[in-house]
Amino acid sequence: MNARLLSELKRIVGPRYVLHRPEELVVYEYDATIERALPEAVVLPGSAEEVAAVVRLARGYGVPVTPRGAGTGLSGGAVPCEGGIVLATSRLHRILEIDPENAVAVVEPGVVNLEVSLAAAPFGLYYAPDPSSQKACTIGGNVAENAGGPHCLRYGTTTNHVLGLELVTAEGDLVWLGGKTADSPGYDLVGVVVGSEGTLGIVTKVVLRLLPRPETTVTILAIFDDVDAACEAVSSVIAHGIVPAALEMLDRNTMLAVEPYVQAGYPPDAGAVLLIEVEGLREEAEEQAEAVRGICAELAAREIRMGFTPEERERLWAGRKAALGALGRLAPSYYILDGVVPRTRLPHVMRRVYEICDRFGLRVANVFHAGDGNLHPNILFDEREPGAARRVLDCGEEILRVCVEAGGSITGEHGVGYEKRDYMRWTFSDDDLATMAALKRAFGAGDAFNPGKVFPTHKGCGEVSSRMRSAIAKLGPEAYV
Amino acid sequence: MGLAAALEAALADILGPEAVLTGEGTAAYAVAGLAPVAAVRPATVEQLAAVMRLAHARGLAVLPWGGGTMMGLGNPPRRYDLAIDMRHLDRVLEHEPADLTCTVEAGIAIGDLRSRLAAAGQTVGLDPPWPERATVGGTLATAIAGPRRYAWGHPRDFTIGMRVVLADGRITRAGGKVVKNVAGYDLCKLYIGSLGTLAIIVEATFKLLPLPRASASLAFSFPGPGPACRTARELWRRGLAVTGMALQTQGGQYELLVDLGGSPGAVARSQREATELAVAQGGREAGSEPFWQEALASPVASRHLTVRLTVLPSRLAEALASLEALGPTLVVAFPTVGHIYARWPEGADARAVVGQALAVARAVGGTGVVHSWPWLAAGAPLVDVWGPPPPSAALMRRVKEAWDPAGVLAPGRMVAGI
Numbered sequence: 001m002n003a004r005l006l007s008e009l010k011r012i013v014g015p016r017y018v019l020h021r022p023e024e025l026v027v028y029e030y031d032a033t034i035e036r037a038l039p040e041a042v043v044l045p046g047s048a049e050e051v052a053a054v055v056r057l058a059r060g061y062g063v064p065v066t067p068r069g070a071g072t073g074l075s076g077g078a079v080p081c082e083g084g085i086v087l088a089t090s091r092l093h094r095i096l097e098i099d100p101e102n103a104v105a106v107v108e109p110g111v112v113n114l115e116v117s118l119a120a121a122p123f124g125l126y127y128a129p130d131p132s133s134q135k136a137c138t139i140g141g142n143v144a145e146n147a148g149g150p151h152c153l154r155y156g157t158t159t160n161h162v163l164g165l166e167l168v169t170a171e172g173d174l175v176w177l178g179g180k181t182a183d184s185p186g187y188d189l190v191g192v193v194v195g196s197e198g199t200l201g202i203v204t205k206v207v208l209r210l211l212p213r214p215e216t217t218v219t220i221l222a223i224f225d226d227v228d229a230a231c232e233a234v235s236s237v238i239a240h241g242i243v244p245a246a247l248e249m250l251d252r253n254t255m256l257a258v259e260p261y262v263q264a265g266y267p268p269d270a271g272a273v274l275l276i277e278v279e280g281l282r283e284e285a286e287e288q289a290e291a292v293r294g295i296c297a298e299l300a301a302r303e304i305r306m307g308f309t310p311e312e313r314e315r316l317w318a319g320r321k322a323a324l325g326a327l328g329r330l331a332p333s334y335y336i337l338d339g340v341v342p343r344t345r346l347p348h349v350m351r352r353v354y355e356i357c358d359r360f361g362l363r364v365a366n367v368f369h370a371g372d373g374n375l376h377p378n379i380l381f382d383e384r385e386p387g388a389a390r391r392v393l394d395c396g397e398e399i400l401r402v403c404v405e406a407g408g409s410i411t412g413e414h415g416v417g418y419e420k421r422d423y424m425r426w427t428f429s430d431d432d433l434a435t436m437a438a439l440k441r442a443f444g445a446g447d448a449f450n451p452g453k454v455f456p457t458h459k460g461c462g463e464v465s466s467r468m469r470s471a472i473a474k475l476g477p478e479a480y481v
Numbered sequence: 482m483g484l485a486a487a488l489e490a491a492l493a494d495i496l497g498p499e500a501v502l503t504g505e506g507t508a509a510y511a512v513a514g515l516a517p518v519a520a521v522r523p524a525t526v527e528q529l530a531a532v533m534r535l536a537h538a539r540g541l542a543v544l545p546w547g548g549g550t551m552m553g554l555g556n557p558p559r560r561y562d563l564a565i566d567m568r569h570l571d572r573v574l575e576h577e578p579a580d581l582t583c584t585v586e587a588g589i590a591i592g593d594l595r596s597r598l599a600a601a602g603q604t605v606g607l608d609p610p611w612p613e614r615a616t617v618g619g620t621l622a623t624a625i626a627g628p629r630r631y632a633w634g635h636p637r638d639f640t641i642g643m644r645v646v647l648a649d650g651r652i653t654r655a656g657g658k659v660v661k662n663v664a665g666y667d668l669c670k671l672y673i674g675s676l677g678t679l680a681i682i683v684e685a686t687f688k689l690l691p692l693p694r695a696s697a698s699l700a701f702s703f704p705g706p707g708p709a710c711r712t713a714r715e716l717w718r719r720g721l722a723v724t725g726m727a728l729q730t731q732g733g734q735y736e737l738l739v740d741l742g743g744s745p746g747a748v749a750r751s752q753r754e755a756t757e758l759a760v761a762q763g764g765r766e767a768g769s770e771p772f773w774q775e776a777l778a779s780p781v782a783s784r785h786l787t788v789r790l791t792v793l794p795s796r797l798a799e800a801l802a803s804l805e806a807l808g809p810t811l812v813v814a815f816p817t818v819g820h821i822y823a824r825w826p827e828g829a830d831a832r833a834v835v836g837q838a839l840a841v842a843r844a845v846g847g848t849g850v851v852h853s854w855p856w857l858a859a860g861a862p863l864v865d866v867w868g869p870p871p872p873s874a875a876l877m878r879r880v881k882e883a884w885d886p887a888g889v890l891a892p893g894r895m896v897a898g899i
Contacts, residue, residue, distance in 0.1 A: 101795035102819075124718065146663045159667065160638050169876070176872045181791045182818050183624065183635070183674075185850055185867040186896035187877045191637055191670025195663050212718050239579035241602060241691025281722055283746030340659040342580045372661045412661040424665060432653045435884075436666045442883040443876065454665060 001040040005061050009043050009085075012053045017044040017091070028068065028086045032133075034335065035076035035418055039066070039086035046091045048166060048174055048204035055202065056172030058085055059448060066450045067198045069110065069141030072133040074336060075417025077145055077197050081452035087202060089140045095119050096205065103210040104163060104180050109140025109203050113147075116208060125210040128155035131413075132321040139206050146195030148413030150246040150320070153371040154279070155211065157413060159194040164207035167193060167200075170448040180207050192439060197415050198450040200443040214279040217245070218289040219313045221305040222296040226271035227251050227354070227366070231347040233274060233299040234370040238343045240295060242288055245279040247371025248320055253380075254367040257326040264319020265312060270302065274370065275320055323367040324378065330365065331380035335392045339403030340412035343373045352402045353377050360395040374412035375403065401426070416454045424456045485518050488539075488562075492521055495531045500524065500569075510546055510564035513557030513857060517544070520564035526586075526644070526652060526683045529565065533681070534650030536563055537889055544891050545677045547619025548590060550611045550778045553787070553853030554623055555676050556866050559893030567618050570683060573597055575658075582641070582658060584686040587618025603689045606633030608725075610774035618682045624674030628725035628740065628773060631717075631817060633690060636673050642686035643669045648885040658686050671880070677891040678899060679884040693724065693742030697752050700771075701737045701764035706801035708762035709735040713816040714794070715758050721751040727773045728814040730801065737764070737816075738771050776813035776822045777852075784827035784855055788838040792847030794819045803841045807834060822852060831857070832864075839868060870897040 001020060009018045019025060019042040029038045040063070045051045058065045064084035071078050080086050089110035097106040100123035105116055113134040116127040130149035131137055137147065143165070148157045155161075164178035178190040193200055224230040230249055237247065250258070250273050255266040266273055274296070278288040293304050308316065319326075327334050341349045350366070357364040357379065368376040379395055381388045400410050400423060410416070410423045424433060437455065440446070485503055492501045502520040510520045518541075523529040536543050542560035546552070547567050567588035576583040578601040585594060591605075591612035598604050608627035609615040615625075621643075626635050633639070642656035655668035672682055703709040709728050716723055722743035729736050739755055741748045756766065779785065792800045797816055804812060809823040825834055831854060839849040851857075851866035871877075874897040881899045884890075893899070 099795075102793045146667070148661060152661070156634075156638060157661065157663075159670070160634070175876065177876075181793055181847060182820065183791060184871055185848065186871050186874065186899075187679075187880055188624075188637060188670045188674055189873055189876060189880075191673075192666055192668065194670075195667050212720055215720055235579060238581055241581070243581070243691070281720060281743070281747045281750065283750055284722065284744045287744040287746065340661050342577065342582070342659055344577060344579045369661070373659055374661045408659045409657050409662040409664050411664050412659070413663055415663055416665065420664075427657060427664060428654065431647075431651045432655070433665075435647070435653045435655070435668060438883040439666050439668070439671070439880070442879040444879070 002061060005057070005063065006041060008057055009041060009054065012057065013043050013045045013050050017046070018042070028088065029079070031071045031073045031076060031078040033074055033076045033079070033417070033419065035079040035081070037079050037081050037083065039080045040083050042086045042088055044088050044091050048168065051087065051202055051204050052168045052172045052174050054085070054087060055168050055170070059170065059172060064447055064449065064451045065202065067140065067144065067202045069138030070112070070133070070136045072137040073141055073145055073415065074338065075145065075411065075415035076419060077141070077415050077417050077450070077453065079418065081418055082447070089138060092204065098123065099180070100125060102180060105208045105210055107139050107206050107208060109138060109143070109206060111139050113137050113139060113142060120210050124213055126213055127161065127208055128211050129158050129161055132324070139208070140203055143194050143203050143206055144196065144198040145415040146413070148369065148374065150248050150369060153247055153369065154243055154245040159191060161209045162190055162194050162206060163209055165190055165193055165203050166205035168202040168204055170201065170444040170446065174204065178207065197417065197453050199440060199453055200445050201449065216282040216285040217277055217279045218285045218306065219308050219316065220276040220289060220292055221316065222274040222276065222301045223267055223270045223303040223305070224272045224274070224301055227350055228347055229300050230272035230274055231350050231370070233296050233301065235343055235346050236295045236299060237292055238371065240291065242291055244276050244288065244292065244371060246275070246277040248275040249273070249366065249368055249370040250275065250320065250323065251366040253330060253363060253365035254323050254327070257329045257365060258319045258323050261326040261329060262315070262319040262322050264315045266319055275316055320367070327365055327378055327380065331363065331382060333381050333383045335379045335381070335396055337375065337377045337396050337399055338411045338414040339375045339400050339408055341373045341375065341403050341406040341408035343371070345406040346370065346373055349375070349402055349406050353399055356395060356398050356402070360391050362392060362395055369412070372412065373408065418453055421454055422456045488519055491535055492519060492532065495535065496521055496523060496528055507564065510566070512544060512552050512561060515558065515561045517564045518562045520566055522566045522569045524569045526570065526646065529570070529681065529683060530646050530650045530652050532565065533646050533648065537649045537887055540887060541889060542892050543889055545618065545622065545681045547588065547616030548611065548614035550609070550615045551619055551623045551625060553778070553855055555891070555894035556898060557857060557893070558891055565681065567616060574684065576601070578603060581689045582660065582686060583689060584642070584658060584684060585617055586684055587682045588616050591615050591617065591620060598689060599692060602692050604692050605687050605689055606639045607636060608633060610777040617685055621673050621682055621685060622675060622677050625777065627777065628727040628738070628815065630815065631726045632724040637670055639688040640669050640673060640685055641688055643672055643682055644684035645672060645680035645682050647680050648887060648890050656686065660688050676894050678881060678895045679890065681890070695745040695748040696724070696740065696742040697748055699739040699741065699752065699755055700767040700769060701759035702767035703735045703737065703762065703764045706730070706735050706798040708764060709737045710798040710816050712737055712759050712762045712764060716755055717817050719754065721754060722747040723751065726815065726817065727771065728816050729772055729776070730812045736767050736769055772811060773813045776811045776824050786825045786829055786831050786834060786854055787852040788823050788835060788849055789852040790821040790823070790838065790842040790847055790849045792819050792821070792842060792845050796845035796847065797821065800841055800845050800847065803844065804838065807837050819847070827856065865897060867896040
């Protein structure tokens with residue numbers, strides 16, 4: 001990297017907080033996906049003003065800036081595809097305010113998701129979106145990807161819980177969008193920045209909505225002999241007009257991986273389990289729990305367990321949230337998908353997922369937000385086996401095509417990022433995409449932030465795939481879905 | 482052939498003569514005293530797109546028109562040539578009850594949609610005043626929400642997809658039809674509340690809600706705003722089965738209206754606890770009629786001045802107390818959201834009242850918007866009904882320029898005259 005740019009970066013954030021030696025940079029070349037790309041420099045600003053100064057400087061040099069939270073993302077969002085500067089938010093980790101009267105929190109982007117709920121707990125409040133990585137992932141990353149999580153079924157994803165943002169624009173200006181009060185006059189720019197994958201600006205403060213803890217939570221574990229019956233049960237619960245707080249599915253391969261690792265209490269001999277939670281007033285939760293139990297029983301659940309102690313419930317969720325990391329026990333590598341389908345199509349699409357993987361000769365472990373119709377097939381493979389990576393990518397593409405054909409989406413909560421950008425044309429026309437590009441133009445963002453993400457390229461798919469092939473590598477136990 | 486006649490002929494070519502109104506018929510579409518040259522009623526999205534291509538080519542200023550209940554919102558248009566009445570685009574395109582989603586055309590009235598969904602035991606979270614007239618498109622474009630926002634959320638929370646016609650007539654989609662989707666920028670958010678200045682919403686897809694099995698309505702009267710707001714907050718904190726909430730005041734009494742819904746057991750308990758809470762705060766049970774609809778909008782062109790204040794919920798009681806001195810005839814607040822709608826009759830000194838009401842909001846760190854000022858005629862001395870421009874106004878202007886560089890869609894109606 002240009003020596004003068006480096007020294008100016010050091011002047012802005014302090015020499016300690018600019019990394020540029022190769023052994024320092026490799027730590028920032030990846031997130032939880034198969035993508036890899038080395039930044040030319042990493043900066044760790046300590047304030048919003050420093051972020052703005054870094055952005056202004058980078059703009060002057062025509063160098064792109066890619067923001068990075070904890071690097072737990074699953075679409076390559078934090079990977080600097082085109083090099084440049086990675087701006088890590090790890091020093092912007094202060095909770096600036098918990099306002100219990102108005103049920104809002106104001107935080108910096110580097111604050112870890114779970115810390116918000118911990119800080120709000122003394123007031124009986126919490127922050128609802130709960131990605132499986134919530135002990136590690138940051139609010140800034142959640143905002144960029146519009147992160148979901150198991151309990152988003154009832155409470156909505158990140159976008160439903162962000163009231164305001166302070167943003168550094170491409171010009172390096174600090175501007176507030178929205179705020180602590182509801183419905184700020186003008187266009188809802190908060191709503192478009194959430195989920196923009198770090199391409200429109202860099203978020204330096206976030207106003208979050210907090211919710212009161214529900215009075216009662218009932219956890220239900222419904223055990224099925226096969227995935228098909230479990231899927232039918234999911235569709236039936238929704239069709240009965242019951243929207244639980246969470247409705248998760250784990251299949252046999254997932255439980256085989258999780259149980260030896262976490263001892264969460266899942267029956268590894270079952271075909272699939274549904275981990276269901278209903279919440280609210282005691283009367284409401286108990287009635288819903290009974291209704292859910294009735295539906296599962298009718299659809300031939302082998303066993304329905306309820307009445308868990310808080311410790312048992314904790315272990316079930318620990319097993320669910322650590323599932324992706326545990327898959328490392330089954331295969332050296334895996335490739336995770338994030339398709340969404342209408343809930344009525346779940347049984348059909350899941351049958352297709354297994355058929356397709358069988359046809360490709362690949363093992364798959366499914367652990368996902370069934371109530372939302374948000375699938376996460378994890379395709380297991382060994383990257384050292386010749387041709388395996390190609391097969392995995394082709395298999396994944398076919399599964400996402402099935403999701404789209406069923407009326408769904410290529411991504412429910414992980415983001416488009418790099419790997420799925422060429423699939424955007426499956427659901428969006430040129431005019432649709434041109435309109436999205438108009439937003440980037442309005443923000444003056446061009447390629448200033450996180451270039452190479454979201455929008456399809458004019459490169460052929462083969463070119464992209466060859467890059468991905470070379471990038472496929474083993475994931476560690478730090479990964480979450 | 483005069484300009485109006487030429488335009489009428491060109492529009493009739495697209496729509497057929499019966500769907501084009503000119504002359505006196507356009508008075509029904511007047512905004513701020515300004516009537517358009519023509520009003521059209523497209524029956525298909527393709528017809529609407531063709532009308533927009535024509536309008537764009539000729540530089541005509543266009544206002545989309547739904548039920549007409551909320552046309553008082555926004556600055557008077559800078560120019561206004563053509564009204565597009567959306568009410569013939571009123572079909573339910575898809576409703577799969579078992580998916581809890583539906584896709585509808587924007588011109589359908591909320592009341593019609595509710596009846597269709599109720600047959601399947603479901604409903605949609607849209608909660609505008611005058612639902613029999615208000616349309617889906619108008620409710621989204623104005624981002625208006627009523628008491629049920631308490632439980633059902635804001636339109637931005639449950640609108641998962643849209644189809645819009647852009648200023649130049651291109652038809653585009655945003656979002657999709659599944660309940661969770663992060664593919665691309667979430668442009669639905671941008672269109673909700675954009676008051677027809679970015680695109681014309683022609684279809685929308687929603688997450689639906691099951692209708693509650695049991696319900697009840699309660700009303701409590703309080704001598705002042707403080708105890709009413711404390712009661713509202715405690716209902717929220719306890720997570721009682723509240724589906725809607727509004728605080729209304731007339732003649733010094735503050736009435737908290739609470740709708741309950743859920744399982745019979747939850748509703749019965751919530752009713753008991755809500756009553757205990759209200760009584761402990763000095764409230765007593767009341768039986769008056771809700772008037773939140775009148776305060777938010779009017780089913781016919783009305784001559785009332787309405788101001789909306791937005792404050793932190795913790796400062797709402799204070800703002801209500803200060804507003805009292807300004808003598809509004811109706812005040813309705815959504816205490817957990819932080820909105821206050823206050824209405825004055827025609828004849829009030831509007832400029833003075835607006836200035837004082839906005840000062841009340843500012844004093845508690847809030848903002849104010851003139852929600853309706855029907856006698857603020859187009860071309861009158863410049864008043865931005867949205868109040869001082871927000872810090873992001875420059876960015877908003879760039880969004881408008883990127884979407885509608887020719888300035889044909891509702892020019893001037895938005896914040897900062899955008």
